[in-house]
Amino acid sequence: MLTTFFTLLVLGLLWGGVYLLMAEGLNLIYGVMKVVNLAHGDFIVLGGLLAFSLFSNYAMTPLVAFPLVALLLFVIGLIVQRGMLERITAAGPEGELRTLLATFGLSYVVSNASFLLWGSQFQSIPFLQGSIQIGPIAVPEGLAASSLIAFGVALLVHAWLTATIMGKSVHATAQSGLGAASAGLNIRKIRALAFALGSAMAGGAGALVITLIPFQTSTGGDLTVQAFTLIALGGLGNYLGAWLAAELLGLTEVFTQYYFGSNAASAVIYVVFIGVLVFRPQGLLGKVGRV
């Protein structure tokens, strides 16, 4: 009984890490630009499929492919921001809607481009499939690795945003673009950096998660919804909140699946989400009025 409970606890926390990994990039982009990148999930899938090709053609493991894929997605993110998003007038009441629609279109471009390159079959990479036995509990290697990287990335981003000049400028732009610009910051450059970095995080996440969940070119939409639910739950743009929300999702899912059945598990997360929106509309750790 107790072993089962602790096994579920470990699994839930680790899956939470995986969900965090897939949401971090979206959170950064939202935090800085107040843009929900609807192509986020498609970037994750693109990253995963790139890693898949590197694995099957060059026997490159996902850990080696991770920085390469992230770099490539960084470049793609930069091109998207410079070539498309910054050319769209974000001012005015319809500003956010316009960028939202643009990223919606982008998601189609990315997923269909992936379809042309990889076809529609589910792909996955066999990597770190074993387990580490800790006492009576078998800890899945792949989940553990992805989670540790997710936590590492979360800490790095947090440190970067709070402790470096560059990061502080990003933070300042997030709080008020106008204020940051009048203080002499180059907000055009900062926004491009944030979007590119967020895209790189999506791509990197994909390279790792494809070892746990098979990706198909049309998987992206689901991943976007999941990542968005998570960052909204945590308080849009809030990093610690996203972490908390991710763990909450992971634990809820694993425990519900075990004790109430798998069908309930896929619904209960959204019940939790609605509950949070009703009682704490700013999200778990979001501040009122910031969003």
Added chain:
Amino acid sequence: MMFKAFGIGKFTGAVRLATVAAIGALAVATASTGAEAAAPIKIGLSITQTGPYSPPAVFELQGYQLAVMEINKAGGLLQRPIRLVSYDDQGNPSTAVQLYQKLITDDKVDLLVSPYQTDLTSAVAPLVNRAKIVMMCLAANVEAFDGKYPYLVQAMTQTSRYMVPVIDIAAAKGYKTLALLVQNTQFPIQLGEGVEAAAKKKGIKIVFKETYAPNTTDFSALVLKAAATHPDMIVGATYLADSEGIMRAAKAQNINAKMFAFSIGPVEPEFSKGLGPAAEDVFGTTLYFPTLNTKGNQAFVKAFTAKFGRAPDYHAALAYASLKILADAVNKVGSLDQAKIRDALLNTSEGTVAGHFQVTKTGMQIGYSSYALQWQKGKQELVWPQSQETTAPILPHPAW
């Protein structure tokens, strides 16, 4: 415009997007004498040529194309060449309905074959039945063949029979208990019911059964819960992604069983590509295998590989077989009288590349069975029935 030439300019956007192909025309040009003067017999279909569901459907289309080519080479049908009139439905049921309407009223096709997938076949069934045109259906679910639509004939193994060979192997090995995981969608549910029925017949007890939502990606708790009942076998009524998810969770949590078996999943090459060593010794089912010792199979594999540059899969084989059976029925009748063709099909009992074709009086398939395969050393091996095996099954599944 090309679309105008085919007379569909007035149709909706989705249809207009559909690629129009008159395959078989080439084959007609090279057809033997005697078939030249007469107008071709048109066989209509829509099939998913583009989009995420297209890969298996393209196999089906190629199976049809090969059959058409061979029939024309052999002199055609009723001294007339045959021609495939095919459109792309993009996997969309409402597009398929419009296209079948067009095939019947505009193209005035003489015979029909079904679109890919049960959903699309169900969507066009009432329309086709009203037009009283015989349609060979590559649809595994049985609802459309219970007498509701007398002009539909099932040319594919019934869903509930998919996993019977796996249960047979388990029974032969003396396994007694089974944990069943079922994706909560129409096809796997019907498949799961077939597993339960077959297990009951063989005295195998279902000690665990649970359904899960189709978008489930984390199977860790589900597999843990199934393992808590210590089953001899863990069986999944699954598609590809979920079968991988279940195996991944089993390996990562060090969960062992004597046998792991899945419906759809192991039959796809991606199963082994995505799981690597975790795919080893896992069982799957298929409706066809290139090594089968069935009527005309060797020649079919050779011709298909030569024409399309890849070995046929079960979709291709069933499509090929269904068109050959249909042509035989038309030949027997000697005319295009639809009611007579249907009756001839209902009385057909014949070997094909995919196995023995036979249907009930309502058109439900009872001849075709299925085959069990196992991943051994990175290769699919046919392991059941014993008369067709390429090698013996490896059991029990080695501990992780």
